[in-house]
Amino acid sequence: MSEVERTTTIPDEIAILPLLGTVAYPQTIMPLAIGQPESIRLIDDLMAGQRIVGLMALKNEDERPNPVLPEDFYQLGSAAVVHKLMKLPDGTLRAAMQVLERIEIVEIIQTEPYYRAKIRVMPDALAESEQLEVTALMRSIGTIASQIAPLIPQFPTELLNSVLSEEDPRRLAYLVASYARMSVTDRQAVLAEPSIKQKLLKLNEVLTRELNVLQIGQQIQSQVQDEMSKTQREYVLREQLKAIRKELGENNEQEVEVDRLAEQIEAAGMSAEAHQQAMRELDRLRQMPTAAAEYSVIRGYLETLIALPWQKRSDDTIDVAQATEVLDADHYGLDEIKERILDYLAVRELRRKRSPERDPGRGAILCFVGPPGVGKTSLGRSIAKAMNREFVRLSLGGVHDEAEIRGHRRTYIGAMPGSLIQAIRRSGVNNPVVLLDEIDKLSSDHRGDPTSAMLEVLDPAQNTNFRDHYLDVAWDLSPVMFIATANTLQTIPAPLRDRLEIIQLGSYTMREKYEIASRYLVPEQREQHSLAPNEVEIDHEALLVAIEEYTREAGVRNLEQQIGTLMRKAARQVALGSATPIVLDPAKTREYLGKRRYFSEIHERTDRPGIVTGLVWTPVGGDIIFIEATKMTGRGNFALSGQLGDVMKESARAALSWVRAEGEAYGIDPNFAQHYDLHVHVPAGAQPKDGPSAGIAMATALVSLLTGRVLRDDVAMTGEITLRGKVLPIGGVREKVLAAHRAGIRTIILPQRNLADLDEIPADVLAEVQFHGVEHVGQVIELALRAEASEAPVSVPESAVMPNLFQSDVEVLVH
Numbered sequence: 141m142s143e144v145e146r147t148t149t150i151p152d153e154i155a156i157l158p159l160l161g162t163v164a165y166p167q168t169i170m171p172l173a174i175g176q177p178e179s180i181r182l183i184d185d186l187m188a189g190q191r192i193v194g195l196m197a198l199k200n201e202d203e204r205p206n207p208v209l210p211e212d213f214y215q216l217g218s219a220a221v222v223h224k225l226m227k228l229p230d231g232t233l234r235a236a237m238q239v240l241e242r243i244e245i246v247e248i249i250q251t252e253p254y255y256r257a258k259i260r261v262m263p264d265a266l267a268e269s270e271q272l273e274v275t276a277l278m279r280s281i282g283t284i285a286s287q288i289a290p291l292i293p294q295f296p297t298e299l300l301n302s303v304l305s306e307e308d309p310r311r312l313a314y315l316v317a318s319y320a321r322m323s324v325t326d327r328q329a330v331l332a333e334p335s336i337k338q339k340l341l342k343l344n345e346v347l348t349r350e351l352n353v354l355q356i357g358q359q360i361q362s363q364v365q366d367e368m369s370k371t372q373r374e375y376v377l378r379e380q381l382k383a384i385r386k387e388l389g390e391n392n393e394q395e396v397e398v399d400r401l402a403e404q405i406e407a408a409g410m411s412a413e414a415h416q417q418a419m420r421e422l423d424r425l426r427q428m429p430t431a432a433a434e435y436s437v438i439r440g441y442l443e444t445l446i447a448l449p450w451q452k453r454s455d456d457t458i459d460v461a462q463a464t465e466v467l468d469a470d471h472y473g474l475d476e477i478k479e480r481i482l483d484y485l486a487v488r489e490l491r492r493k494r495s496p497e498r499d500p501g502r503g504a505i506l507c508f509v510g511p512p513g514v515g516k517t518s519l520g521r522s523i524a525k526a527m528n529r530e531f532v533r534l535s536l537g538g539v540h541d542e543a544e545i546r547g548h549r550r551t552y553i554g555a556m557p558g559s560l561i562q563a564i565r566r567s568g569v570n571n572p573v574v575l576l577d578e579i580d581k582l583s584s585d586h587r588g589d590p591t592s593a594m595l596e597v598l599d600p601a602q603n604t605n606f607r608d609h610y611l612d613v614a615w616d617l618s619p620v621m622f623i624a625t626a627n628t629l630q631t632i633p634a635p636l637r638d639r640l641e642i643i644q645l646g647s648y649t650m651r652e653k654y655e656i657a658s659r660y661l662v663p664e665q666r667e668q669h670s671l672a673p674n675e676v677e678i679d680h681e682a683l684l685v686a687i688e689e690y691t692r693e694a695g696v697r698n699l700e701q702q703i704g705t706l707m708r709k710a711a712r713q714v715a716l717g718s719a720t721p722i723v724l725d726p727a728k729t730r731e732y733l734g735k736r737r738y739f740s741e742i743h744e745r746t747d748r749p750g751i752v753t754g755l756v757w758t759p760v761g762g763d764i765i766f767i768e769a770t771k772m773t774g775r776g777n778f779a780l781s782g783q784l785g786d787v788m789k790e791s792a793r794a795a796l797s798w799v800r801a802e803g804e805a806y807g808i809d810p811n812f813a814q815h816y817d818l819h820v821h822v823p824a825g826a827q828p829k830d831g832p833s834a835g836i837a838m839a840t841a842l843v844s845l846l847t848g849r850v851l852r853d854d855v856a857m858t859g860e861i862t863l864r865g866k867v868l869p870i871g872g873v874r875e876k877v878l879a880a881h882r883a884g885i886r887t888i889i890l891p892q893r894n895l896a897d898l899d900e901i902p903a904d905v906l907a908e909v910q911f912h913g914v915e916h917v918g919q920v921i922e923l924a925l926r927a928e929a930s931e932a933p934v935s936v937p938e939s940a941v942m943p944n945l946f947q948s949d950v951e952v953l954v955h
Contacts (some may be wrong), residue, residue, distance in 0.1 A: 513695020785830025
């Protein structure tokens with residue numbers, strides 16, 4: 141017994157610390173990691189007193205309950221004194237506990253902030269009559285431990301010496317129990333046993349079982365080693381057996397498999413080159429032992445060749461009338477897109493009928509370009525349906541290895557065909573409709589350029605002899621109809637873009653989103669959630685709430701997710717037995733979808749001088765931006781921020797130069813730069829921006845700032861500016877107008893020459909938005925800014941000297 145154990149008196153009332161996954165045994169030093177707030181509080185309180193705590197094991201050894209209740213831990217445990225304590229930087233504690241004696245909880249007297257209890261000490265019993273049996277058990281445990289030690293790698297020698305030299309049966313029992321492999325239940329059973337003899341008996345059983353497990357494991361390892369030697373011996377014997385069977389004229393399993401592959405090769409209808417290659421590999425397979433590593437490689441290659449649809453094809457028929465019905469049934473609106481698709485299909489059908497010698501697949505490749513969620517993939521699926529062909533989608537997003545298109549050469553371990561050949565194999569025919577999804581996301585690196593591989597795939601003059609690296613034989617891709625999709629054309633290389641017939645898909649209007657949701661999304665989501673039409677109904681206003689308050693996107697993908705959320709909420713109500721039909725009105729829609737996500741920020745963001753609403757185009761649709769200009773005391777420096785590209789920076793400088801040259805006509809003091817620096821910022825700062833179309837917006841922001849006139853909160857603008865104040869045309873008008881309409885803007889200023897693009901705008905949007913065509917930025921200022929100034933215009937003393945704003949010290953900030 142240690143000095144601490146001899147001199148420490150265990151009080152009748154102590155705090156209780158639950159332990160997860162372990163049991164504290166008397167006469168041992170126990171390390172503890174303490175991280176629970178209540179446990180840390182307990183230890184902190186202990187350090188000011190006697191430092192004695194009750195350690196009780198939790199019954200669930202895998203997970204700590206929250207909160208811990210009295211029935212969650214055993215009522216019998218051990219009392220311990222905090223021997224050493226260390227606080228870590230993360231706030232947790234590491235403690236060394238000197239475990240003293242067994243204790244039992246009599247009564248819980250405190251539950252907060254941690255448990256305290258009345259306890260009684262439970263000494264271990266050792267009868268004089270049991271001394272001989274205890275001695276025998278101690279020797280038995282020492283013998284078993286000596287047998288276990290060599291079977292466990294890196295078994296601590298000090299532990300074995302301690303077990304063999306320990307003369308106190310109680311200390312030996314708890315020492316062995318601390319290190320033995322036992323569950324918490326078994327550990328607690330050892331602690332709860334009042335008799336030292338019974339403790340040693342149980343530990344003897346545990347160690348004997350562990351010794352048997354280790355011995356069996358060693359036997360298994362020995363058998364594995366013997367099996368490896370046996371395999372080598374069997375290989376030699378099998379080769380001898382093969383020679384004997386060959387002399388006797390008998391067939392073996394390998395020959396049966398080779399004959400089966402030969403029959404399948406003949407039935408596959410391969411091309412002459414592929415048939416010759418397959419037979420050559422089959423001959424190699426015949427001469428190769430089945431245990432050889434290359435045997436399975438050759439067999440896999442032959443099975444791939446056999447599985448390809450060399451002669452299987454769909455009986456495709458192009459009926460333009462039927463195609464019209466399919467497109468109209470699957471998609472709302474998109475009239476111009478449907479017209480172009482039908483024209484394309486009509487040409488293919490006429491070429492097939494009137495010029496059968498010409499390959500009907502030698503026409504242009506359709507490429508649908510537009511924001512996410514506008515129906516690009518579903519249009520490709522509808523085309524395949526209209527043509528009665530198999531449809532397979534090939535995702536190219538993130539592909540940066542040429543081998544993913546052309547396949548890996550068979551010399552590599554784990555080689556496989558390219559994704560294109562695999563897609564054709566999955567389709568089961570040699571003339572499927574293959575959708576090359578996200579072709580704009582192809583990228584190149586040191587492993588090759590996949591766009592170069594796509595050039596061969598999409599070129600009718602080359603793809604009749606497409607050679608996959610894995611197959612190493614020509615495959616005719618001309619029967620395949622390829623359709624591509626992309627979010628933007630900017631990242632598609634020019635040679636690849638030249639092979640595509642571009643069809644632009646724009647953003648949906650509010651009306652189109654409503655019609656798509658009511659006709660397609662609601663029925664689909666209702667069916668996916670196993671709801672009948674008479675169980676859930678969504679009224680007109682509820683759909684508009686979901687569209688306007690919870691989505692702001694070019695397509696309808698997020699809208700579909702929101703409708704899915706509504707259906708899940710309704711499904712739960714139906715499952716709970718609520719009365720049907722459940723009618724989703726605006727109030728219930730807001731309740732199910734949570735707090736509103738999108739608000740009109742136009743008034744709040746443009747209610748002071750120097751802030752203008754601009755329009756931009758992005759690969760995911762149009763959007764509005766707020767251009768902010770501010771002034772501060774300085775010496776005429778001009779700062780730009782917001783991750784602006786070079787073109788946008790030049791637009792800002794051109795706008796500033798025009799304001800300096802023409803600003804006096806609008807009441808701007810020509811010497812304003814003597815005492816002021818100007819800063820133009822385009823949020824959000826984390827998103828890169830570029831392009832010339834914000835020129836007139838930047839000029840208007842500067843005029844607004846320097847005159848104190850505020851922008852009308854229903855106005856947005858887009859257009860390029862020249863040094864003479866001319867407004868030049870820009871692109872992406874349709875997407876920008878739809879973005880402004882979604883944001884609640886009802887007056888849009890466009891370059892005069894862009895008014896011709898308004899025929900692309902849906903009629904319902906044209907009816908709600910007023911357009912102004914301008915040729916000079918002066919017209920923009922008169923249309924966009926309020927007549928009265930909300931702040932005093934900038935003025936400086938007449939004696940001020942104007943510095944040169946075009947010196948080399950102009951500061952450009954890009955954050």
